[in-house]
Amino acid sequence: MTADLIQKYFTTLTEDQVAHFKALEGLYQDWNQKINVVSRKDIDELYLRHVLHSLGIAKIQTFNEGADILDVGTGGGFPGIPLAILFPNVNFTLVDAIGKKIKVVQEVIDGLQLDNVKAIHSRVEEIPGQFDFIVSRAVAAMPTFVHWTKGKVKKDSAHERKNGILYLKGGDLEEELKDYATVQIFDLKEYFEEYFFDTKKVVYLPQKFKERS
């Protein structure tokens, strides 16, 4: 699959955005040979499994100009890098506890000359600042994740939807999310027809969520 897959679902991309999405393939293939951040199987399906999947968050939430978004446990840059290409006027902070992963992320940022992304080598618990939304994929179960990111969401919302966590998850989430009364789950198969998305969801947890009693 090629970068055309992105244009199939995001039809108003600028030439710059299309060029950036296209350039991801070469950058990741090159860097993945030096530092493995994407599994061999997945690198052949980069646009489906990583880029389009990351952009699933954008089908649920559009970020306002100037918003601050934190990607926790970004690994090789997902979902942060595709979202930063899609929202060039939004500030992204990508954090990961493993230095070599952040090195690849930094190389991709430099390769694309993205000026709206900062890559930080740190555990999320140790970074300062507050953000409108926290995005993530495949990092920790929600209770641990909520604990790690406590106090990192801005109180006042600049978006219609309350600030909070937008987490890409899959499978049966009932047990993991049973304590959160205000959680919302969005099925990505409603937006993308490829079979890969059949079980994929975006989990939205607003700040100041209610725990079920």
Ligand SMILES: C[S@@+](CC[C@H](N)C(=O)[O-])C[C@H]1O[C@@H](n2cnc3c(N)ncnc32)[C@H](O)[C@@H]1O
């Ligand atoms: C399975 S990888 C997922 C990477 C990426 N989000 C993706 O979906 O391709 C999980 C990543 O979370 C990072 N991580 C785990 N705990 C973390 C923490 N407390 N702070 C920052 N990064 C963390 C790990 O270093 C690892 O790179």
